[in-house]
Amino acid sequence: MNRLQKAKIKKLLHKKREEITEKIKQMRKDGSLGKSQKDASGDLSGYSLHMADMATDNFDREMQYGYVTAEHRVLYEIDAALAKLKEKSFGKCQSCKGNIKINRLLAVPYAKLCIKCQEKEDKKGAGMVK
Numbered sequence: 001m002n003r004l005q006k007a008k009i010k011k012l013l014h015k016k017r018e019e020i021t022e023k024i025k026q027m028r029k030d031g032s033l034g035k036s037q038k039d040a041s042g043d044l045s046g047y048s049l050h051m052a053d054m055a056t057d058n059f060d061r062e063m064q065y066g067y068v069t070a071e072h073r074v075l076y077e078i079d080a081a082l083a084k085l086k087e088k089s090f091g092k093c094q095s096c097k098g099n100i101k102i103n104r105l106l107a108v109p110y111a112k113l114c115i116k117c118q119e120k121e122d123k124k125g126a127g128m129v130k
């Protein structure tokens with residue numbers, strides 16, 4: 001990978017990072033994220049009033065929580081990729097140590113596995129959340 005390609009990946013990572021940060025911010029503004037945090041911090045005053053809705057409430061919250069976690073995970077992957085960009089290990093497959101193709105990196109700049117290893121991984125862990 002040459003310096004130009006690296007610079008391009010870096011730009012992509014920053015752009016993606018911004019997108020996701022914005023998404024999380026938006027969810028917070030909607031109250032979807034903020035609400036669950038408030039409940040988690042022990043604000044039970046309004047909670048008991050909605051006992052009947054609790055089951056659906058919980059379900060919604062879990063859905064949101066799962067979603068937010070996925071976003072945060074990508075954010076983590078992006079940060080890890082950005083840190084790795086400074087090292088020589090960037091663009092190397094974590095499994096087979098081969099080079100990850102530039103086209104793959106342009107599509108998924110925070111990819112940790114080459115396409116072959118990713119396919120193997122997908123088959124192995126079908127249905128498993130990674």
Ligand SMILES: [Zn+2]
Nearest residue numbers: 093096114117
């Ligand atoms: Zn590989």
